[in-house]
Amino acid sequence: MTTASAQANPNIAFIKYWGNRDDALRLPANGSISMNLDGLCTITGVTFDPDLSADHLIINGIAASEPARRRVQDFLDHLRQMAGTILYARVDSRSNFPIGVGIASSASAFAALSLAACAAIGLDLSPAELSRLARRGSGSACRSIPSGFVEWLAGAEDVDSYAVSIAPPEHWNLIDSIAVVNRGHKGTTSSEGHRTAWSSPLQEARVAGASRRLQSCRRAIQERDFASLADIMELDSNLMHAVMTTSTPGLIYYLPATLAVIQAVRRWREEGLPVGYTIDAGPNVHVITPAEYADPVAERIRGIQGVVQVICAGPGSPARLLRGDYPVSNAPERCPSLE
Numbered sequence: 001m002t003t004a005s006a007q008a009n010p011n012i013a014f015i016k017y018w019g020n021r022d023d024a025l026r027l028p029a030n031g032s033i034s035m036n037l038d039g040l041c042t043i044t045g046v047t048f049d050p051d052l053s054a055d056h057l058i059i060n061g062i063a064a065s066e067p068a069r070r071r072v073q074d075f076l077d078h079l080r081q082m083a084g085t086i087l088y089a090r091v092d093s094r095s096n097f098p099i100g101v102g103i104a105s106s107a108s109a110f111a112a113l114s115l116a117a118c119a120a121i122g123l124d125l126s127p128a129e130l131s132r133l134a135r136r137g138s139g140s141a142c143r144s145i146p147s148g149f150v151e152w153l154a155g156a157e158d159v160d161s162y163a164v165s166i167a168p169p170e171h172w173n174l175i176d177s178i179a180v181v182n183r184g185h186k187g188t189t190s191s192e193g194h195r196t197a198w199s200s201p202l203q204e205a206r207v208a209g210a211s212r213r214l215q216s217c218r219r220a221i222q223e224r225d226f227a228s229l230a231d232i233m234e235l236d237s238n239l240m241h242a243v244m245t246t247s248t249p250g251l252i253y254y255l256p257a258t259l260a261v262i263q264a265v266r267r268w269r270e271e272g273l274p275v276g277y278t279i280d281a282g283p284n285v286h287v288i289t290p291a292e293y294a295d296p297v298a299e300r301i302r303g304i305q306g307v308v309q310v311i312c313a314g315p316g317s318p319a320r321l322l323r324g325d326y327p328v329s330n331a332p333e334r335c336p337s338l339e
Helices: 066-083 105-121 127-137 139-144 190-199 203-208 210-222 226-245 256-270 291-302
Strands: 002-008 011-015 020-022 032-036 042-049 056-059 088-095 149-153 162-167 174-180 276-278 285-290 309-313 320-322
Touching: 002 105, 011 139, 011 210, 011 226, 011 276, 020 190, 032 139, 032 210, 042 105, 056 066, 066 088, 066 105, 066 127, 088 105, 105 127, 105 139, 105 320, 127 139, 127 162, 139 149, 139 162, 149 210, 162 210, 174 291, 190 203, 190 226, 203 210, 203 226, 210 226, 226 276, 226 285, 256 276, 256 285, 256 291, 285 291, 291 309
Parallel strands: 056 088
Antiparallel strands: 002 042, 002 320, 011 032, 032 149, 042 088, 149 162, 174 285, 174 309, 276 285
């Protein structure tokens, strides 16, 4: 019986991943850029046990649904094939932030699972190989393997589609103040949404312009140009949600409070506050600002009707192993950074 535990941050995409060229391999229609979220994390323990007759999955102390268990089983089947073993595993995963609501819980979950499962099964993978493996479980999980500001290289096939760090966490002290307007699980998962993306008449144009948006976002991060970052990430977010609403069936994640936050962010920027928004596949709004403005921005968000919680996070660390007997049930309220 072998056990390992790992921790990974979720991430917020400034340039979005939406739609696949290959659903089985989760090869993206276009590359993407994100920021890991410090203090938010999933901690996952994996035990390969010869006495097990099937894989078991516990999420936040509760036995997972059968679809979730099968998704992890499919992922572990690939890992078992790589390692040349038939052992089943017990997976215990706990996140310190709301899951299934558009805060990239699947990204941190599969990044942590990749690292812990490889350690438990005896596979020593490079960072690029780990990123590729995590991508198999959840596309955005590949971005939670490296550190800080991260770019997922779309690649042409499995071997060259992985994520790399383009700047360390200390490069730019941005804060993501997440306006949580709904803690409930979204009705349509991201995986389901990816499969319908190409039914939208706008998806082809969104993908065609992605390389220009990636270049603009990369430059904004490198030059710490917040105004340019805000412009490009809002454009890219709006494009993704336009594709969602025009897909078949149409997919609308926005709630009234979502729109209220968007309108407030635009108003604050007109008043001179450096702030921008981006929204993943869910109703909750990620409000980005330089750290020196984060406290007043978070306070303003709390005053918007319909906002039930504000979660703040700066640039985060790479996925990392914890000691093998780490008690997942004791995951801290705020997961520690590497420092």
